[in-house]
Amino acid sequence: MATPARTPAAAGNILEVRNLTKRFAGLVAVNDVTFDLRRGEILGLIGPNGAGKTTLVGMINGTIEPTSGDIVFDGHSVLGVPAYRRAHMGIGRTFQVMKPFPGLTVLENAAVGARFGAAGGIKDMRRAQDRARECLEFVGLGRRIDQRADALGGPDRKRLELAKALSMKPTLLLLDEVMAGLNHVEIEEVIEDIRKVRDQGISILVIEHVMKAITSLSDRVFVLHHGEKILEGPTEEVLRDPRVVEAYLGKKRTKS
Amino acid sequence: MPGKEGLTLFFPEKMAERVLTPVETRAGSAKRTIVFVIVLIVVAALAALPWYGNSVLVQFGISVLLLATLAQGWNIIGGYTGYASFGNSVFYGLGAYGVAIAMVQFKLPFWIGMIAGLVLAVVFAAALGAAVLRLRGHYFAIATLALAFIMTAIVSNVEIAGSNIGLVLPLLKSDVLFYELALGLLVLATMTVWWLANSRFGLGLISIRENEEGAAVMGVNTTLYKTLAFMLSAAFTGLAGGIYAYYITFIDPVGVFDVGLNVKMIIMAVFGGPGTVLGPVVGALILSTISEVLATKVTSIASMFFGIVIVIAVVFMPRGIADVLRRAGRSPLRYFVDNVRTHRL
Incomplete structure (x- = not known):
């Protein structure tokens, strides 16, 4: 590995994303996003369609090259490391558009x-x-x-x-909408599966629109909207936040 | 509570003794043994052919064996890795010229020429692969096709390769030797493909064919694997070209850098079953025989008839003979109709 280990302070985090930005010609898909994923935690990532969630996952696992920013996995920057090497390092992912x-x-x-x-x-x-x-x-x-x-x-x-x-x-698992299209029973099964996976010490980033999954699984949640992180915190708190409601449902009409 | 299955998930070695229904394994290995024995008998019969067949048959044999080797070589990059190469005729030509230049210009023995041709083809594949293996699907096919076309022009201007006149090699009147060499090469190529089909490397290639991005994400070094597959394909193709050059004793750029030959190897591999171990060999044998019989019996419409055979084959059995054998068993009619339906013709 070319890059030396980072600060000891990072020991508790398996993944550190710093000021990550991705621009596609004219469009900023992910804008200056920073977050940490702690070892053994399940971090929820929510946001409306087109918020940049899948792009973010792509940059973490190496299928998309970021425009700027840094990704530190297990104490090493993985910028420029090809996807297959990141797989060897322990980053696994699922695709929203499945790739069997x-x-x-x-x-x-x-x-x-x-x-x-x-x-x-x-x-x-x-x-x-x-x-x-x-x-x-x-x-x-x-x-x-x-x-x-x-x-x-x-x-x-x-x-x-x-x-x-x-x-x-993997030691880090990126789950991109694994529950989309499943019925309630199947969702319960997958939630149970993910919990078991976490119990083995695997850290998980879970992208999901199924709120039940987010509330029952995530230790923390962060919200992406128009490519920017608008909120981060404990699950219950975040989901109650008016900004999240607004991002998903639109602004409440007020008399003026 | 973490489930029991959850815990074992990370200690596969503890689960080693489990599953693998013994009946299945035994049936599978028995079938394998039968196929292996049949192949062994066929190879022995083929090896002995010069002693019971006439010279016409031996010459036909050389041509079929070389074509089968080419189809098998193409199978590695086209059938297993999923990259439809039109550049394999270039490797063939380079192998042929390696032998010709070594023997004519440097008066070196044949086997050194073979090594020269092999190195030429493999190095060229590595360099070419670095450039064109980034392209996928039709773009890869077109890029290699373009190269195959300009190769004739390039070699026609290389003085050491005899320019556009070509090279005349020393004559060795021993068809038996060429026959056995060609057979040996085909066996080597087929054994290599058999190894591919059962190895980690081969699984990597297949996963690239099935979904390249999916393969990379699961840890397959796609760039390296594709390039190695291309080089391996070039190695067998180049060696076949080398044998051909010495056997035919005269080569020129138009003759050995023939895109038509590339089309032939693709047709044979696809007809037999791309991505299978024996398919391309069987395909080469059947198609060569049909075309040979037609050429002697009904000369005038032979090529048309050959074309019709191929069209029918592609319509009714697009996945080749190997797939027919595997899946058409129970209801042949339904199998063929299903093929027409699923491939929308």
């Missing part, structure tokens, strides 16, 4: 993560497959491991997306 390997079986899908993920993955094929199978059973796909990924229905694809990220054995 359509022609491969469910097991093979997860096996890619097991064989290439954190620390370069598990080299032994049998053990990698065992791990992949375990992750699939964990998310409830144990019975579908021999099906082709493109034969899965919507909810199962979401589960696969989660299993693929878990199979990488």
